[in-house]
Amino acid sequence: MVLMLLIMSLSLAQADKKPPSATGNEDEQYPEDIDLLEEIIQSYYLLLDTESLVQQYPIINQEDNLIENDNPALSGFYQKLVELRSGQRQRVSILQIGDSHIQPGYFSGTARASLQRYFGNAGRGLVFPWKLAGTNQPDDIRITSTSAWKRSKEEIGMCGYGLRAKASGNLTIQTNNFFKTDNSFNAITLILKERQNTYGWQAQGLADEVSASTAAFADASIYQMTWTDPVNKVELDFQADNPADEAFLYGISLEKNQPGLLYHAVGTNGAGFDRFSQIAEFFTQFRLLNPDLIIISLGTNDAQGRFREDAFLKGLGHFMEALRKYNSAVPLLFTLPPDSYKKGKCNQDILKVCDLISRYARQQDIAFWNLQKVMGGDGSIAQWRTLGLARTDYKHFTPKGYMLMGQLFYQALIKGYKTYAER
16 A cells, blocks of 8 residues: 555656756756656565564664655766666776774675665675784675785785785685675786786686786776686685786675676774775775775764864864865765763763764765664664673674674665655
8 A cells, every 4th residue: 555655656656747948957857767756665665574574673774764864965976876777887896994893894784785685786795804814894895815925014005905916926815695696707806016016817717718907096907807707716826927927906896797787895993084094095095996985984983082173073074074085976874873882881972973974975975874863763773682682891893783783884875875765
């Protein structure tokens, strides 16, 4: 009944629509083969699918699960999604920047899989050899090597880490379908140091021919390899022209040569606005990914220790200045930090951080998603722990908890997309 009323009201709205303006401004008109009514109906069913999961947890504030301030902040991004669905666009790319809530991959992996089931799968996106750097990695990726890679503390790139090796070596990259989505790939982009376009890279064990290309930038170079049939495993061997050189790796993007959505995620344990703002390469290299939306999921670590509002705002300002300097035209979306404890009791500084970010977002016309409010508000971390969704430190979450967050975020984004299509 609700759906029938929705269709009837939208049909009347379409009938009352004014003809195109004679001013010559055709940018405001949709191509004729974009069916917005179909998008509204399909997104309605997507929301029904997610509601059954969310209703299992009464603590969730479903009414508050919205992307706030997204009109017009995300209108351009929503429009690209409409064009992707209608075949007017081949690729839409999302980049999520975060801390230890993002590095394990459960939040972003769940959101990625859900979005790709509707908008198309353009690949796994950005990955890094986290295990070789001595830290944790997502469950849907495994990168190993028989070479002696070392983590660099001085040279850090877009993934929040950097790895170096001798002049020759190898990497074996293997994906799986942990999030019930196809993570196979037939294109790899390696983000390297600038001088490393002198390196020779070879992909082993593939059934068809590999084509390769290089490109140099001011602070990095990329080495791209493509082939025909997607695979879940490939071994890369590299050899420098000069034996004295070192290989230096900033990141790897795994993609499919087909239309769809690409969801990159960069999570670094312990990261905050102030820490990232001190890494220039962290911002300059994002341009290589050409994102259509940047999601900023920081704030938890900024609220730890002795919190000072002036210091936080300074770190936030430096972070945003650096991000805007190199990605000025990209729409932004803040996800506010989740509820947590500090020194055995509810962390009131999280509330301050949420308030400061949301106020900044409204002042700067940036969209935001208030996870702290959606998950149940002040003190809700204790109930999440009781439900097996949070860990005993009352700061981090279990895989099940992070995956619930990913579903909630996906639901909020689909709500925003549906509302945009209705408008």
